[in-house]
Amino acid sequence: MGLAEDPSTTAVLEMDMRETDKIFETPQVKQLLREGQPVAALFVSVLHCIPDTDDPWGLIRRVANRLPAGSYMVVSQLASDDPALRAEITGFMHAVTDGNWGRVRSPSEVTRFFEGLELLEAEEQKPMEVSLWHPDSDLGPRQRSKEWIEYGGVALIKTALKRTN
Template structure:
């Protein structure tokens, strides 16, 4: 195995590194270094099941950057709440937003303690950015967190990000209701950014969902249908081109690779709340 991947990071106390983590699997697909043997093995098995997954993950990261840049440059958004942010990589939300305006403020939310440890180390000298450890389903706890209250002004428009995370929410926890709670907590004129794993094929949805549920010890929701993702945006004003396979959303570079397969895709877009 390549030496880069052989040097696994130190594990925070209490973290079971024998159990794959969605955040660390995503880090592996983005050529990061904050993952363990179990994460790599799960990614290799997932890639055998869905060969386009690595490019899908990379395209999803490009979508995040484009969406944040669009909101900061063209919509004047200066505050971002990133749910299920994952491990730090290049061009994080705060880096993209603060390239437009150094005064932009960002709060990252993730429940993985490794994300918290690495995020806080990265942001040690950042007064306008914070990372909090919280379950993204607990909207009240997130909105009431001291870092959120310190950095985000709930009288001014903001953006809530759910980028490649809502498929981790089980049906019984109602991801649509989660989105509604967050939207209702934001002031008028705010924005919602979502990308979500979807498939039109029932067999593919079942196979990929079953694999991820097994691999993560049940810490996973479901690969859904495009119509289910569209329902998350009900009552909001979609930014053109609307809901699409995310590699095609407002492309601004030729570096984004076309999604090579359609066994599953990341589907989503950006929408504005009323006001």
């Protein structure tokens, strides 16, 4: 049985990730959260789908505060240093999703997701382009352009985070 097929180690829910209280009250998630046992929460290439008005940074804080110390948080999203390119990609995605999309953020905005968390394996303890995490590996092709990237990191949750605005 694979990891994804074992309900004692994995939960897949079809829910709005912004509804953290509802998610943490489901039987599947309650079963996974055992007192003192660390878990991992993965926000891989999804936060750019959350508009700023829905506070994606608060979403990460709410989840981190519900996880036991020693848990991990994986966060990545589309990012670009170029404001015009961010606007162009965001505009395109808004058009194809009838406005149901967030936006491409700058790397510094993605870095905010990690406030209060301890980044692992990151240069200078900051998030980075995810294709560079293990650049000596031949597991997959590297992105050739740098106009926009998938930017993120893996962080350890040492203690509950304080609420920030």
